[in-house]
Amino acid sequence: MLGYLVLSTGDVFEGTLFGNLEACQGELVFNTGMSGYQEVLTDPSYSGQIVTFTYPLIGNYGVNQIDHESVRPACKGLVVGELCQQPSHYLSQHGLAEMAAKYDLGGITGIDTRTVTQIIREQGLVFGKITTDPTDQPEITPVTGQVELVSTKSKVHYPGSGSHVALIDFGYKKSILDSLLARGCAVTVFPYDVTLKEIMEIQPNGILLSNGPGDPKEMIPHLPELKKIIEAYPTLGICLGHQVTALIYGCDTARLPYGHRGANHPVKNTQTGKVYITSQNHGYMVKEESVNKNVLNISYINVNDKSVEGIAHRELPISTVQFHPEAHPGPSDSDFIFDQFIEQCQSIGEKTYA
Template sequence: MKALIALEDGTIFEGQSFTGEGEAIGEIVFNTSMSGYQEVLTDPSYTGQLVTMTYPLIGNYGVNPDDMESSKVHPMAFLVKEYNPIPSNYRSTQSLADFLIEHGILGVQGFDTRALVKHIRTVGAMKCIVSTKDTDPESLVKRAKEWTGLVGQDMVKRVTCTEPYGWADNQPVPGSDFSTAKCDAENPLNVVAFDFGLKYNQLRELTARGCNVQVVPATTDAETVLAMNPDGIFLSNGPGDPEGVEGVVDTLKTLLGKKPIFGICLGHQMLSLAYGGSTYKLKFGHRGGNQPVKDLTTGKVEISSQNHGFCVDMKSLSEDEVELTHINLNDNSCEGMRHKKYPAFSVQYHPEHAPGPHDSLYLFDRFINMMRDQG
């Protein structure tokens, strides 16, 4: 089935749908990972986006329930060079096409993904519409231009949980105040995790290190969190513009200095706003499993997984209060920071990512040590 990909600047690509009829509108972005497409698809940070994979063959190992990073698919559409309809992997339980169809997501193949990525890298991430229903290029470009975009929008409210839950037996269990959060440690630490669009592997990594993890909605106020008396507070990743998220910054300002805080991705950006800083939109973002990051505190370079379109402006933060700890070696942008007065640190990338680099798992250990030191 013919599918048109129309960018707001008038650029058109023609492909074929491998999931039947459909249409989607969002911001067109690309991911350079060679594997892990199921993790990409179930990452809430991709809400409002159309994802293009740069690796040319996608779908060869299928999909399985164990690699879900959330309960559903979040990109509005999934674009690939060539889809493999016959998966071969002992863990596979269904094909990628069936998985996308089950979640109502349009999949498109058979176009020059290299040309699209090169265009985005030159012009920047843009509004885009993909459709099998409307095949009029002029109409599609007009509709893409009219879309609101991500800047200034609160995308977190689309993905955060509506009720608190605990993490136990590798799954979410409804409950509050650590009533259903369980780990096997003898002396567990209690961690409250703000769900801005979190990935399950963040909860797995914390639980594996002896934490009872209680997940709360993004709108949870500071008083509620402090009443739970956690040993630490975790701020998850999430989609969109951090400056468009409502209410969270004031909550974090109240929590600073009260408990150790560890933030990832959007959580990192929200912390910077609580510190009094600002963020800006990157030209085409960092998305993939091979981004080089340097830890300025040790001099070591780690290969990281990333997925973000916004970045912390370190110039907006006081050097007397906030220290830059990590930089991206491709563009020297901020990848990590720590507060000099409060027990709080954060990174822009994803140390929990799997499959992919494990170079950054030490950050979870750092959080554990911080909580034990404060205790």
Template sequence: MSNRYLILEDGSVFQGKAFGAPVQEKFGEVVFNTGMTGYQETLSDPSYCDQFVVMTYPLIGNYGINRDDFETITPSISGLIVKQATEYPSNFRKEWSLNDYFKQKNIPGLSDIDTRRLVKTIRERGTMKGVMVDSIENLSEIESNLNDFTYRNDQVKRVSTVKPYVVPGKGERIVLVDFGMKHGILKEFTERHCHVTVVPYNTSSDEILQLKPDGVMLSNGPGNPKDVQEGIDLVKGLMGKVPVFGICLGHQLIALACGADTHKMKFGHRGGNHPVKDLRTKEVWMTSQNHGYAVTPESLGQTSLTITQTALNDGTIEGLEHEQYDMFSVQYHPEASPGPQDSNQLFDLFLSRINGGIIHA
């Protein structure tokens, strides 16, 4: 394998081996994921749009890539960074190796670097811009281009579905707003026999209400929630008119629509081992998370939102519920793709509330 390099905006240079597609100069935000399994779901999660993902678990690709575990058809990840990329995976479901799949999808990968050092750098200094290159002969020019690079703010537009589509069912009629939806969310509703209409991120509240839904699901998605004004306006138009459940970005959009604020975290939560405490039942759930922004606690004072769950590691707000309207949200991923299934019951809770149930989030 040929050499490949990752250069961070603080000047750090990591030399390793290339796999996947060739790259001249590719930029992105460098983040890390602590999951020990589920790399296929991670690399196909639309919430990683424009990001280089560092896997803290050292061996990635050992069970290959299969046709079943994708969270989207077209990955939008900028690149994957691992300690060791398995060249010859072994699993009865394997269709491709990680290297072969990345070549197909034109995604660059970097292996054989000190991922512990890289993750420690991110934890100490926060997420930062990075560039992946196959040559550093013109290092000063590369660093100059990296300094000039600015993040795009149209990630949701790029990963959302362009046109509405329907997954028929005989149960509750759910409108699922696609801000960068993981297929796992759709799967949870179809397994419960729901009739699901998936709509683009910029669908208006009037258009959704014309569909006469029993409930509206706000999906996960990439980027800064403040860049998704269409989603904020949508939530404002739905409040009090139909039950609403938000996940991840959907959670943040609900907070912004209700007058709260959000902020960028130092290095975010990404992985399947994040403990969350329910403030009502006192239960603790292990959850799957992927977010770099969070709701600002101090901003909730003038809103009608109540905190229902918090992260045990750092106190981040993990659950909200509206005091007047039938609307609640969680910051993590109850569809667990990948991750533990402790919070999968939230989909049943949502359907129960649609049907007049009195269970609280």
């Protein structure tokens, strides 16, 4: 069916609709990965957004039941240059178009995604609508309240014989959980608004603040309780968890011009100078000038734009990364960060700082 991608900039692109044929809208973002479209679409950090894939051919290896990062996609839709209708892979169970239809995602193919990406890079915040009507304009409304939407509603426990990690869910990827379970950890997943009292009931060895969607400043009402939690146990923050930790210690966050979304972002360890290629998905950053160097060290920086990619508390076992050490999709260069976190949990045991 003939359809259109209508942008808040006034640009209109004609293409072919697939998936849910009813109109969908949201913030328009782009991902530069050459593969991993299934993981991207099921990553809760994309909640409320329409994802444009810059790689020209999408869907060529189909969709399986292994690589989902959550139970169902959280994004609103997807924009592709060419949609593969006959995927080929031994694990493939169905095509991307079938996945979009199953989960009510809006999709459009035959789009010049390079031009769409250039518009986002030049304009910054762009909203889009996938529709059958080229005059149907998208709402220019910030996407809010997504963490509450994607976070677990009650705690869930996964057994293990090693350190017990409390994973605070802002919209966590399954690969983060898998990375902990693969190392023998027991993991209890908590809602984003968990209290220290609830955490202490399970006597964890460490805390992991997960990734998630939206503006980190939406979490400001929860910072006092989160501060109590992370100061009581060794803590690792990933992506939104990194930004929330920074806000707890007085840092400021700001929107990036067009975000970091892809599997090829270089970051440098500020102590060793070693560079890692990382997977990233975020639209906000911690402002370097707001970091209190008496409390926090900047542990990683982005090689391309020099933005803050990690912080570490100078006294407490609290560290964060803006990138995704679990990858999926992306390189596993920084997978060792989970090992470092678990070593902290094991060395401290059940001792707390509260």
